[in-house]
Amino acid sequence: MPAPIRLRELIRTIRTARTQAEEREMIQKECAAIRSSFREEDNTYRCRNVAKLLYMHMLGYPAHFGQLECLKLIASQKFTDKRIGYLGAMLLLDERQDVHLLMTNCIKNDLNHSTQYVQGLALCTLGCMGSSEMCRDLAGEVEKLLKTSNSYLRKKAALCAVHVIRKVPELMEMFLPATKNLLSEKNHGVLHTSVVLLTEMCERSPDMLLHFRKLVPQLVRILKNLIMSGYSPEHDVSGISDPFLQVRILRLLRILGRSDDDSSEAMNDILAQVATNTETSKNVGNAILYETVLTIMDIKSESGLRVLAINILGRFLLNNDKNIRYVALTSLLKTVQTDHNAVQRHRSTIVDCLKDLDVSIKRRAMELSFALVNGNNIRGMMKELLYFLDSCDPEFKADCASGVFLAAEKYAPSKRWHIDTIMRVLTTAGSYVRDDSVPNLIQLITNSVEMHAYTVQRLYKALLDDISQQPLVQVSSWCIGEYGDLLVSGQCEEEEPIQDEVLDVLEGLLVSNLSTPVTRGYSLTAIMKLSTRFSSDANSVVSIYGSSIDVELQQRAVEYNALFKKYDHMRFYSEHCCFVQILPALQVQSTHPPCFTGSIYTSSLFYRFNLHVLYYLVSLLFQANDLLDLLGGNDVVPVIQTTLPTKPASAGGELLDLLGDLSLSTYSKNGLKIEFTFERANPNPNIAVITIHATNTTEADMTEFVFQAAVPKTFQLQLLSPSSNIVPALNQGSVTQVIRVLNPQKQQLRMRVKLTYTHKGSPIQDLAEVNNFPPQSWQ
């Protein structure tokens, strides 16, 4: 078997591949060679093979068959082998493979090796991918190394301890004694990692936090030395002495000083010193300043210091360096809740950042602008934000639009301004607004009664310009349907459309390719509503859609047509009981009485239910014959109670009230009349609540009145106690009793009724059957 090629050769070969397929072929060939080499258990070349395998892994090819080989390399005595073996372990292995546990023993031996670099390798691997079991086993070794005087090992042990604590938090106590003199180290590497270790321990356990608070003076001293000491070539980065360590110490001070007055006071001086003395021309200085600002904001610093901090952030905003501006905006966003007024001072700069070319900065500036909006600056801010909405990238539009709506809702100075703003949003970013903004807007418009005319005119104009933005179109068609009469009534400030024009526009929506099915539904309903308000006939339009492919549209068109045909003469009772006007009232979701939301498209089922009620109400107007045809005659002569629902369209119109008025008198004999009324006023839709009212038209009272009822087996009946047993004469009063019927299978309700009472001294008994309950009561 020829010697396996070197890594370099392999890389060179792969680079000559011109296509992905060629590369894959080469790699497969090499993988096969490596596999056979592994099988031969050749120690000499294992290292080389694993190195090649790692390279192929980086390119994305599967390399799991090398995992065991890594273990063998780790167990070898040579440093070269161990190095590649540990690297392979870190790249290829993880907790989920069982193989990794085999490493534990090797690592344990290596942690006690004579060569520091081997120990370093072991610590590194354990710190990168050690599982909880491994950490538990080896924590003792790590702790021992934490106390060694070798700074190279000490710093690695510190970070390894952090990993152990993250995996097995209970072991934190174990490392406590070793931390005693970590901070007295001179070596910056050890100092740095020790501060990381202390930070991790303080973040995890409040007890540790209390314990380490006494280190604050020491930390302050170290920080002071760093700042005051002269030029130290070892740790210098662009003229500042070890900025990484400074930043770490500042972060630890932040955690220690949070909500503790004494520590905060001890830090005040040094923080002020850092804030004023650090050079800001380079990124390093700004990094330290930024960390200082965050610390000042978090601890209980004195107010002068806080103002200094926010001013520093304000200065950052004007810096040329984009990175500084970005971090400044991020931290201002965090502080805007607590120090609102101070941040307000920089509002103009923040608003300018909206015009920046950088996407990350724009997003931060937008979020911050929304946080700064309040009642005083709403007009100015909204102007800027709307301008931003016009010109920003599509990825921002949705968030910006929602933000504008929220802000407008909270702080709108007037209704007209509010509606104007929303319209502006709809016209500029209409396709990006959220779905629920359409019903919200409709609700808003309905509430502002005095603005109806203005709104419908503006919406009509907007519709003429552009019909591509669906939310705008939906709101406009709803408004035109509702307030179309205002549009053509002569109140228009500009050129007034005539009825036909309006209908044409709505028709245009129906046929346009840009309209979604939902929008078409809106416009069809609007046309139908207008047919009552306008004198022109919208029938033809609606009936076309009776054969539309869209089921929803078809259903609506057919039902509207039916309404038109049957009750055509009702059309003109627009003042009193125009049922078509009731339609919006019926589409109620009674969350906010007395206003209503037109959530037509979410409740087409609901809508159909409403339409049935509508039919029923309408049919109540007609003679008994008609009703008999509808309900089916039987031997009991029904006497219809013609209660016209006269609720105007804009009233709360809760469905329950309308149903509550429904009554069906089903028994009338010998002067005793019994009326049934229905309610569905409870959360369970399967239960119908029927109330009977018994009245007596004769001159004598009916005493010992007992009402009994029986229902078919699929139903369950519950009779509550009656109001009394005496039905007074001459309609002077009535006896009421509540019946609850559970109808889980939604079948036609039938009831057999037995009445017993004493009239003029003689007992009377009667049986009757009631079959003609209206469908709404049991559906």
Add this chain to the structure above:
Amino acid sequence: MIKAILIFNNHGKPRLSKFYEHYSEDTEQQIIRETFHLVSKRDENVCNFLEGGMLIGGSENKLIYRHYATLYFVFCVDSSESGLGILDLIQVFVETLDKCFENVCELDLIFHVDKVHNILAEMVMGGMVLETNMNEIITQVDAQNKMEKSEAGIAGAPARAVSAVKNMNLPEMPRNINIGDISIKVPNLPSFK
């Protein structure tokens, strides 16, 4: 904590990928591709911070990157790391690579991936910053490389020879030897009979 360190070129080919949190192999490749997508769209003079892609933790994690010639160095960190500090760390990393490889270029990274990993291991361990002093890092890496070489045996002889020559302290060879004008008097030798 640093979640991942990625180096890829302008076309998205990975030159180094180190993850400090576990992802499956497929996810790792997807993360590299997604990060390349996000980073390559950026203009030259915008800020170096980005929200992390969906695969690597979304908006909780930040991508901090620097573009050097043909390579992107991307560090994916969470909120506990100072963003500006990481920018400096990337700079230190690149300067260290420069010192170790002598005017580092992309080819060096391509052919010596394992060495780059070793250098990185001295700087970042378990997702946390270990050492930031460039000289310290280089000293450690050199010492370990020497150990490797001493183990290499015969096969390492050429490499050792090369490095021996490199380390030789030769005095500066004079470039121009200016002897000046020498007039050599040629004696009149009697012709041989």
